[in-house]
Amino acid sequence: MLQNMREKLSGPVSIAVLGLIAVAFIFWGIDFGFFNRDFVAKVNGEEIPNSRFSAAYQNQLGELQRYYRDELTPELRSEVRQNTLDGFIRNTVLEQRSRDDGYRVSDTALTEYIRSLPAFQVGGQFSMDAYKATLASNSYSPTRFEEEQRRALAQEQLRQGIISSGFTTTAETRRFVELLEEQRDVAYAIVPADGFRDQVEVSEEEVTAYYDENKDRFMTAESVTLQYVEVNADEVAAAVEVTEDDLLAYYETVKARYSTPERRRPRHILIEFGDDESAAEQRASEIAARAQSGEDFAELAQEYSEDPATSDLGGDLDWLERGVFEGPLEDAIFEMQEGEIRGPVRSDFGFHVLRLDQIEESTGRSFADAREELETEYRTLQSEAAYYERAETLAEKSFESPDELDTVAAALGTAVKQIEGFTRAGGGELAAFPTVAEAAFSTPVLEDNENSPLVELSERRAVVLRVADHRLPEQRSIDEVRAEIESSLALSLARERASEAGQTLLAQVRDGGVFADLAAAAGADYQESRAVGRRDSALPAELLAEIFRAAKPGTAPTVAGIELASGDYAIFEISAVRPGDPEGGPRERRLQERDALAQMSGDGSFAAYVTELRRKASVQVFEIEDEQL
Incomplete structure (x- = not known):
C-alpha cells in the first residue's frame, strides 16, 4: 500500500510525459492560425485540435532552427510535420487507453507534481501568485491546465506499468555484460588530410568550372530589414517600487510557506479487505485490542501487517504531513496523541491499526527574519505582473495598428x-531566437506586410515585429567567392590524397609490413596497441564504432581502414578481443547493468504496445498545407 502511494506521489516523470506536457503547455510558440479546419486528425472519433498541433509544430521548427542555421528545407519541414502529428496520435491513443483502463491520479498527487514545477516557483518555493500569473499569461485556466496534467500523469502510470514488467534472464545479462565491457587490443594510425593541403594546387580553370556548375550555391541569403518593439521584464523590474506595507501584506498571504508544517510519525498494521470485509475488520479489531493491552506494536506489525513496504519496519510510516493520506485515515493520524493506539480505521487499502510515535509541532519564521526573501519574491512577482500587462498592451496595440509600429x-x-540584413538564420541581437525568423518569414508578415503576433523570446521578453524591406537572393560574383571555392577544392583534393595514402598504407600492413614503421614513413599519426573499450572517448567516435564492427582476429590480426568525416583516413589493427567479465567488478555495477537491460526490455515492450494501439485505432488525417501552419 505505502509503496504504491509513494510511487504515485514521487515516481520519476519520464521524457515521454515531459514531451506530452510540452505539447499541452507550450510557453513559446507563434499562432499563425489561418486554418480551414478546426482539427488535423481524428483518433477513434476524438479530434486533435489544429491550434495545438500548429503550436507544437512551430515549436519543433524553432528548436531545429538552432541547429540548421540556414533555411529549413521543404523535406525537413515535411518530416517535422509528420513526426509532430505522429506524436499527437500516439499520445491520444495512450490517453484513451489509460482512461479506459481506469488509471486515475489523486488530487494530492496532482498537487504535489504541480508544486514541483520550476515554472511556478519563486526562490525555490511554489508560489500561487506565480502559478496564476503564468497560466493567465498563456491563456490557460487552472482547471484546464490541471486536467491536462492529470491526464498526462495517468498516461505515465500506464507506461510505467508496462515498462516495469521488463525482465532479463541470467544468460541475457551475461551476454550483455560480455558485449558492453568487451575490450579490444588496437593499434591505429591516422593519415591527416591537412598534411596534403600544401601539396595540391587549384587552377583558375578548375575554379571557373566549379563556379559555373554550382552557381546556385553562391547566392546571397534572402534577407529583410526588421523593425520591432520589445517588452522586457528586466527593464520593468527597475521601476517597481516596494513599501513596507506592501511587504507586510504579502507576508500575510504567503505566511504558510515560511513555516514548517506539523509532522507526525505513525506506525500501522494493514489488514486488506480480501473476500470478506467483515472478517478483515474483525481481525483488525482483535489486533488493535492486543496492541492496546500492551503487546509490542512493532512485533504485531511484522507478524500481521499486509503492507510489504512497512511490515518489516514494524509498521513505521516515517514522518508525514497533512495531504499524504486522505479521509478518515489522515483524520485519525492527526487527531491522536503520542503513544495512542487506535483502530480499526478504514481506507481504500483496507483496515488500519494505528499507533502514533511522535509529533513535531509546526514552526514559523517572523516577518523580520524572512524580509529579504519576501522583498525579492515580491519584486519578482510585481515586475512579472507589470511585464505581462505591457506584453498584453503590445499585442493589443499591434493588432489595432497592423501596418505600422x-x-x-x-x-x-x-x-x-x-x-x-536579417536572414532566415537570424541576425543582430535577435539571432539566437529561431521563433523570430519563423515570424519574420511567415506569409502574413513577409508578403502581406502585417505586424507579427506577439513573439515570446523567453518568459520575460517578447517582441512584435514587421518587415520594412525585403531582399531576394542575388548571384554572388566569382571574385567574391574565389577564396571559398579554392579552399573547398583544395580540401577535396587533400581528402583524396589522404584516402589514397591511407589505402596504400592499409594494403602494406595487410601484406605483413610492420605497422609502426610503415605509418611513420607515410607521415601518419601512429598510436601503439592498447586496450580499447566501447566507451573510450580518446578515439574518434566513428573510428571506435568501426573497430567494434570489425571481425575478431583469427590466426592473424584484423586490419581495416575507414575514411573519417574530417577527411582523414584511419587504419587500425586488432590483435586480441576479450569479452567483459560478468562475474567481475562491483556487485552494484552488475545490478545496474541488469536493471539497464531490463529497462531496455520494458521500453521495447512499451514501444510494441503503442504500435499495436496505433494499428488498431481508427485514425483519420486531414491534409494541411505548410503555409496554413
Whole structure:
C-alpha cells in the first residue's frame, strides 16, 4: 500500500510525459492560425485540435532552427510535420487507453507534481501568485491546465506499468555484460588530410568550372530589414517600487510557506479487505485490542501487517504531513496523541491499526527574519505582473495598428528598433531566437506586410515585429567567392590524397609490413596497441564504432581502414578481443547493468504496445498545407 502511494506521489516523470506536457503547455510558440479546419486528425472519433498541433509544430521548427542555421528545407519541414502529428496520435491513443483502463491520479498527487514545477516557483518555493500569473499569461485556466496534467500523469502510470514488467534472464545479462565491457587490443594510425593541403594546387580553370556548375550555391541569403518593439521584464523590474506595507501584506498571504508544517510519525498494521470485509475488520479489531493491552506494536506489525513496504519496519510510516493520506485515515493520524493506539480505521487499502510515535509541532519564521526573501519574491512577482500587462498592451496595440509600429511604440513609451540584413538564420541581437525568423518569414508578415503576433523570446521578453524591406537572393560574383571555392577544392583534393595514402598504407600492413614503421614513413599519426573499450572517448567516435564492427582476429590480426568525416583516413589493427567479465567488478555495477537491460526490455515492450494501439485505432488525417501552419 505505502509503496504504491509513494510511487504515485514521487515516481520519476519520464521524457515521454515531459514531451506530452510540452505539447499541452507550450510557453513559446507563434499562432499563425489561418486554418480551414478546426482539427488535423481524428483518433477513434476524438479530434486533435489544429491550434495545438500548429503550436507544437512551430515549436519543433524553432528548436531545429538552432541547429540548421540556414533555411529549413521543404523535406525537413515535411518530416517535422509528420513526426509532430505522429506524436499527437500516439499520445491520444495512450490517453484513451489509460482512461479506459481506469488509471486515475489523486488530487494530492496532482498537487504535489504541480508544486514541483520550476515554472511556478519563486526562490525555490511554489508560489500561487506565480502559478496564476503564468497560466493567465498563456491563456490557460487552472482547471484546464490541471486536467491536462492529470491526464498526462495517468498516461505515465500506464507506461510505467508496462515498462516495469521488463525482465532479463541470467544468460541475457551475461551476454550483455560480455558485449558492453568487451575490450579490444588496437593499434591505429591516422593519415591527416591537412598534411596534403600544401601539396595540391587549384587552377583558375578548375575554379571557373566549379563556379559555373554550382552557381546556385553562391547566392546571397534572402534577407529583410526588421523593425520591432520589445517588452522586457528586466527593464520593468527597475521601476517597481516596494513599501513596507506592501511587504507586510504579502507576508500575510504567503505566511504558510515560511513555516514548517506539523509532522507526525505513525506506525500501522494493514489488514486488506480480501473476500470478506467483515472478517478483515474483525481481525483488525482483535489486533488493535492486543496492541492496546500492551503487546509490542512493532512485533504485531511484522507478524500481521499486509503492507510489504512497512511490515518489516514494524509498521513505521516515517514522518508525514497533512495531504499524504486522505479521509478518515489522515483524520485519525492527526487527531491522536503520542503513544495512542487506535483502530480499526478504514481506507481504500483496507483496515488500519494505528499507533502514533511522535509529533513535531509546526514552526514559523517572523516577518523580520524572512524580509529579504519576501522583498525579492515580491519584486519578482510585481515586475512579472507589470511585464505581462505591457506584453498584453503590445499585442493589443499591434493588432489595432497592423501596418505600422510607431503608434505601438508610443503607447508603450519606447522606441522602434531595427535590424538590417536579417536572414532566415537570424541576425543582430535577435539571432539566437529561431521563433523570430519563423515570424519574420511567415506569409502574413513577409508578403502581406502585417505586424507579427506577439513573439515570446523567453518568459520575460517578447517582441512584435514587421518587415520594412525585403531582399531576394542575388548571384554572388566569382571574385567574391574565389577564396571559398579554392579552399573547398583544395580540401577535396587533400581528402583524396589522404584516402589514397591511407589505402596504400592499409594494403602494406595487410601484406605483413610492420605497422609502426610503415605509418611513420607515410607521415601518419601512429598510436601503439592498447586496450580499447566501447566507451573510450580518446578515439574518434566513428573510428571506435568501426573497430567494434570489425571481425575478431583469427590466426592473424584484423586490419581495416575507414575514411573519417574530417577527411582523414584511419587504419587500425586488432590483435586480441576479450569479452567483459560478468562475474567481475562491483556487485552494484552488475545490478545496474541488469536493471539497464531490463529497462531496455520494458521500453521495447512499451514501444510494441503503442504500435499495436496505433494499428488498431481508427485514425483519420486531414491534409494541411505548410503555409496554413
